[in-house]
Amino acid sequence: MLPVYLLEDDNVQRENYSDFIHNSIMINDADMELKLVTGTTDELFDSLDKQTKGLFFLDMEIADNKTAGLEAAEQIKKLIPLAQIVFITTHDELTLITLERRIAPLDYIIKNKGMDAIKKSINNDIALTQHYFENFAHHSRNLFNYKIGSRFFSVLMDDVIMLFTEKAAPGQVTLITKNQRGSFMGSLNSLETQYPDLFRCDRSYLVNLDNARTYDSKSRVLTFIDDSFCKVSFRKSRELMNSLETKIK
Incomplete structure (x- = not known):
């Protein structure tokens, strides 16, 4: 469910906008929840967890700070990569600054x-955001995403061959695809949960069976289309053969 946040320091306007958002979520049957309605940036940031997405309706001017909402948006974008920002303001002269920043x-x-125009705009923004994240969810299932430092990368899941860890490099995951190899910080346990279509061969390997070529059940060696290979644990061998048989059918 997508969290929605409203920052507005005027009590009457805050109540009106909150009602507009609630109604728009119901009208659009959106998978969203108005998580916070507040008049302060401190309370807004205190409420943010480790989510990677959200919809934020921000008043540009809070108290005596004409650009408080703008400053909040900059910080939100750093914290939440997929944040969608909507400014609600009297300061149309600040539109250029949002582009500059x-x-x-x-x-x-x-x-x-x-109010009628604001209500209509909020409803359109709810509908557009719902459409955006539905499309994103569809496409993200076909992508493998990872992060190196502050940079995000994506590769087609069809190109992923395997991920593995080594004792010599704790906390580091090596990714092998059809045309590249790279390393990033992470854990196979969390990746296994995040990408259930990948198969856990043993404690050290997470593989894409769509790119497997052969499996020798006696030696328990799984070979891939690029001639790379990995060992399969005894406990996982039967499950692997069942999965391969299912794919063949």
């Missing part, structure tokens, strides 16, 4: 256009 908001709602 590379915030790339989903929408920029001007308050003085009236």
Whole structure:
């Protein structure tokens, strides 16, 4: 479920916008939840967990700070890679700054256009965000995503051959694909949960059986289309043969 946040320091406007968001979520049958309605940036950031996505409706001016919402958006983008930002403000002159700071908001709602226009814009933003994340979920199932430092990378799941760890490099995962090899910090346990289509051969290997070529059940050696191979634990051997037989059918 996608968390939605509202930052607005005017009590009346905050209540109105909250109602608009609730109604829009129901109208669009969106898989969303209005997680927080607040008038302060401190409470907003205190509520953020380790999620990677969210929809944020931000008032640009909070208290006497004309760019508080803008500053909050910059921080949100750093913390939450897939955050969608919608500014609700009277300051249309600040639109250029959002471009200069590379915030790339989903929408920029001007308050003085009236409540009906704001309500319509919020509803459109809810619908658009729902559509975006439905498409993202569909495509992300076909991608393997990983992070090196502050940079995010994606490769086609069809190209993934295996991931493995070595005792000499604890906490590091090596990725082998059809055309590249790389390493990043992570754990096979979390990757196994995140990518259930990959098969856990033993404690050290997580593999894509779609790219397996042969399996010798006597030696328990699984070979892949690039001639790489890995050992399969005795406990996993029967499960592997069942999986391969299922794929052949």
